[in-house]
Amino acid sequence: MSSIRPWRTIERRQSRQIMVGNVAVGGDAPISVQTMTNTPTEDVGATLDQIRRCEDAGADIIRVSCPTAESTEHFDRITKAAKVPIVADIHFHYKRALEAADKGAACLRINPGNIGDSKRVAEVVRAAKANGCAIRIGVNAGSLEKDLLEKYGEPCPEALIESALDHIKLLQDHDFHEYKVAVKASDVFLAVAAYHGLAEAVDCPLHLGITEAGGLIGGTVKSSIGLGSLLWAGIGDTIRVSLSAEPEREVKVGFEILKALGLRTRGVRVVSCPSCSRQGFDVIRTVEALEARLEHIKTPMSLSVLGCVVNGPGEARETDIGITGGGAGKHMVYLSGVTDHHVQSDDMLDHIVRLVEEKAALIEAGEASAFDPHAGPQAANQREAAE
Structure with missing residues (x-):
């Protein structure tokens, strides 16, 4: 296309x-x-x-x-x-x-x-x-x-x-x-x-x-x-x-x-589902918490928060950082649209906030490519820390 x-x-x-x-x-x-x-x-x-x-x-x-x-x-x-x-x-x-x-x-x-x-x-x-x-x-x-x-x-x-x-x-x-x-x-x-x-x-x-x-x-x-x-x-x-x-x-x-409308970008643009009984985590409360904790981010970026794998992977492919709900309290994290690692429910909020803050710092430093999940050491360290 x-x-x-x-x-x-x-x-x-x-x-x-x-x-x-x-x-x-x-x-x-x-x-x-x-x-x-x-x-x-x-x-x-x-x-x-x-x-x-x-x-x-x-x-x-x-x-x-x-x-x-x-x-x-x-x-x-x-x-x-x-x-x-x-x-x-x-x-x-x-x-x-x-x-x-x-x-x-x-x-x-x-x-x-x-x-x-x-x-x-x-x-x-x-x-x-x-x-x-x-x-x-x-x-x-x-x-x-x-x-x-x-x-x-x-x-x-x-x-x-x-x-x-x-x-x-x-x-x-x-x-x-x-x-x-x-x-x-x-x-x-x-x-x-x-x-x-x-x-x-x-x-x-x-x-x-x-x-x-x-x-x-x-x-x-x-x-x-x-x-x-x-x-x-x-x-x-x-x-x-x-x-x-x-x-x-x-x-x-x-x-x-x-x-x-794509006329200006400032801060984190959150893509999230309205939630349903398929959700693997409490989407509503998660989005509320993320919006509050990410208010200080001024760097433009996108974050998808989807409760299950029906539309989650498709939305995550279009965002900088994404998470989709999985079973047994284990959820998939996407970086630059690519599946990268899992995170447990108890660590999810802090982990997503940390990823957004790191990405913002890299963008501001002109090093956004360093966040690429295929870049090597950093992606591996993130996976190891999360899993």
Whole structure:
């Protein structure tokens, strides 16, 4: 069979590229994953603690609310301490945008039409240009302009797109072009239709999101359907999964969506069965434990965990490391898709974690070939230790 698989190919929409701090957004840059803090921004310590957890989860960009003068007073302490670009979320008060730009914001989330007359827009644009800030226009179905609601009668794709184009024009009238745009809605159909229409109308990067998606499970499902369908169509340059959950969870779900589509790889991609009475070990509990213990692995690799030999060997052939359940508490371990050695149930978790950590270290050192099961001494030592 040919190694070329056209049915896996996603052709991304061609957008121009902007910079959010040191992160490229749009063009051929990797699709970035964002989240947003939920601590009071004036509590710098708590906000930075949350930012650290999001950074550890892999966040490329983090948004922080700036609704008051108190929230921007020490904003520079946050932007200086953060390892990733910080977006200042501004809704109505243009002075917060000026303050955040002066204190290190990499991007301002603002709708130019919401902050007053053209003079205020001009001030924000000057501050953004002076400080190298990008701007993210954030249209939301829940806060559409009154005149658009009167015109269309209800939130609809045409209303969201018109709102976005109106805000874009305000920036372009002031010769500002370092912007990205979102047209979010909680309704999956509405959001997807709006993004498709906007993608045809503009060439700027698009920030994807299904807003107010819900809790961890429901919100993950809604976001996966909405964002997944858009990304599959090649639309989207940066994403945020909006969950009523801790922000680092949003980051993890975002990466899982991108990993499922082959758009980004980070950490361990686990292939596992739903389990049945044929299982040779407790698959559910094993996968839960492995996911928890392998969270620290950032190196891309794949791990298959299958409870029996029905589909196990086939799945294991496609992954870097695999295990299939066997009888009498003795299970087969696969390395690089090849059967290699057995491991007993009592040693299985520690053994698999050790194999993944070793593989990650070898990949990072540029020595992945040393993990080849046919390489000799190392494979033999692993077999001897396991058996």
